[in-house]
Amino acid sequence: MQETDSPPSISDPTLHQLAHPENGDSSPLRTLCADLHAKIEAFLQEDVKTEILKSVQSQCRHSLSIISEALEKYPLTSLSLSYNGGKDCLLLLLLYLSLLSTHPHLPPSLPAILIPPAHPFPTVDAFIQKTSSHYHLSLSRYTAPSPSGMKAAFASYLAHNPSIQAIFVGTRRTDPHGGELKPFEMTDRGWPSFMRVHPVLEWRYSEVWAFLRWMGVEYCELYERGFTSLGGTNDTVPNPRLSLEGAEGRYWPAWMLEDEGEERAGRIGGGG
Numbered sequence: 001m002q003e004t005d006s007p008p009s010i011s012d013p014t015l016h017q018l019a020h021p022e023n024g025d026s027s028p029l030r031t032l033c034a035d036l037h038a039k040i041e042a043f044l045q046e047d048v049k050t051e052i053l054k055s056v057q058s059q060c061r062h063s064l065s066i067i068s069e070a071l072e073k074y075p076l077t078s079l080s081l082s083y084n085g086g087k088d089c090l091l092l093l094l095l096y097l098s099l100l101s102t103h104p105h106l107p108p109s110l111p112a113i114l115i116p117p118a119h120p121f122p123t124v125d126a127f128i129q130k131t132s133s134h135y136h137l138s139l140s141r142y143t144a145p146s147p148s149g150m151k152a153a154f155a156s157y158l159a160h161n162p163s164i165q166a167i168f169v170g171t172r173r174t175d176p177h178g179g180e181l182k183p184f185e186m187t188d189r190g191w192p193s194f195m196r197v198h199p200v201l202e203w204r205y206s207e208v209w210a211f212l213r214w215m216g217v218e219y220c221e222l223y224e225r226g227f228t229s230l231g232g233t234n235d236t237v238p239n240p241r242l243s244l245e246g247a248e249g250r251y252w253p254a255w256m257l258e259d260e261g262e263e264r265a266g267r268i269g270g271g272g
Contacts, residue, residue, distance in 0.1 A: 226251020
């Protein structure tokens with residue numbers, strides 16, 4: 001890759017007017033959801049010219065149908081979201097919020113769970129804190145240094161939130177253990193019991209970035225430093241495939257990765 005003064009853009013974000021809820025509810029969460037709904041609906045109606053954005057439109061519709069199905073199957077009070085500040089979780093969160101714009105009974109904030117890596121990046125922690133506030137998440141944080149600890153974390157979360165029956169998860173098909181997942185799948189035997197909902201399973205790496213950049217939303221700044229998959233400080237480095245030739249320690253941003261199969265090239269030991 002050759003460094004340029006202004007890297008190419010997939011599509012310039014379009015400005016949209018803030019949508020005002022028709023039911024008179026002007027709570028911060030309602031207004032946010034209405035704004036996101038207006039932006040995403042405008043995107044879906046747009047006559048886009050590139051194949052990548054056409055595929056993103058198709059992926060959006062498919063994901064929204066899965067989220068809609070979850071909202072039909074479960075009361076909003078029984079739904080939660082797994083949120084770790086990564087690109088896939090952010091994509092899922094935006095789509096989820098957009099569908100809540102007309103929900104008749106929105107709470108002040110939405111339940112969510114975070115189980116961070118044992119050695120989290122301070123930058124990621126700061127981004128999670130900022131976006132949890134911005135997107136009105138009531139985020140419960142649990143420490144799970146091992147797989148057994150993760151089981152215990154979910155058990156504790158469900159014990160403290162007994163109404164939760166299903167949790168949205170931002171897993172994609174190419175993620176570790178994502179190959180055989182279905183959009184709706186109960187947890188495995190031996191795990192705390194809840195329905196896992198996977199609305200973004202079929203999204204490709206490039207599609208995630210095309211959507212986030214079209215939306216013009218803030219994402220974790222580590223992605224601008226060449227990180228393409230976020231884990232902990234002990235197992236994650238900038239993706240070597242994005243290294244700037246002749247500029248040691250400098251990297252192209254994550255969205256410029258051309259080979260999607262190299263998304264986890266910066267994960268030491270091939271971690272998720």
